[in-house]
Amino acid sequence: MVSFRLTLLALASAVAVSADYYIDPESVPLSSRMAWCNDQRSSCPTICLQTTTGPPEVNTCDAETLTYGCVCSDGKQPNISEYTLTLPYYVCTEWGNQCVKDCGSNNVCASDCREQHPCGAQNPVRANTTVTSTTATSSATATASNEVFDGLADGSENGNRNAAGALRFGDSYGLAVVAGGLFAGFAMLL
Known part of the structure; x- marks a missing residue:
């Protein structure tokens, strides 16, 4: 019943x-x-x-x-x-x-x-955020479990362990790697 x-x-x-x-x-x-x-x-x-x-x-x-x-x-x-x-x-x-x-x-x-009528969260609240300290680096690192977020964070709260950090690295060094590869390829042709 x-x-x-x-x-x-x-x-x-x-x-x-x-x-x-x-x-x-x-x-x-x-x-x-x-x-x-x-x-x-x-x-x-x-x-x-x-x-x-x-x-x-x-x-x-x-x-x-x-x-x-x-x-x-x-x-x-x-x-x-x-x-x-x-x-x-x-x-x-x-x-x-x-x-x-x-x-x-x-x-x-x-x-x-x-x-004037946005959909979804405008300022999402992290409900399950805990702060732990790491003795090796003496810095506080924010960690969260069971979070429901989408998109890429800026990485500052997760110690740059997310995809946004990798994208920033790619933005910074991607062009240099491609240019270097092209230069090396043309050098081998000569």
């Missing part, structure tokens, strides 16, 4: 996506809405790992009505709109697409659709 608390949580969490970004579900192909819901259901457990362990109490998404529910095992509802690959993010993005389309050839209007 389903508990009253779980039923109440499911009903409370099956919220429509933010009223600021309402779109008619029928304006998006069902296959796209189903993909959005698959991403939403996949994202909820990962997002919940930011603050708790265990599977979510509620993890639902209805592609027909564009409603979802995500309640973590500690009973809290994370702010899903702060993440990509979630239903609110997709609805916000589609709202922007429809807004731009409705603007026609008015570039100012189209620009305002995106700039």
Whole structure:
């Protein structure tokens, strides 16, 4: 038998996506809405790992009505709109697409659709950040576990151990390596 608390949580969490970004579900192909819901259901457990362990109490998404529910095992509802690959993010993005389309050839209007209504996190909070000190280098290194971030960080908080550091190295020395290789190749021809 389903508990009253779980039923109440499911009903409370099956919220429509933010009223600021309402779109008619029928304006998006069902296959796209189903993909959005698959991403939403996949994202909820990962997002919940930011603050708790265990599977979510509620993890639902209805592609027909564009409603979802995500309640973590500690009973809290994370702010899903702060993440990509979630239903609110997709609805916000589609709202922007429809807004731009409705603007026609008015570039100012189209620009305002995106700039005045950004989607996803503007200033993401690192929920599980811990600081440890390393005695060999006598510096504090920030480490995090189970983070949900995308894109490249600047590397300063992770001791330049991420892809951004490699890209900066490539920017700095890539041209010199290519030029040196070309010079060596032409030198062998002579």
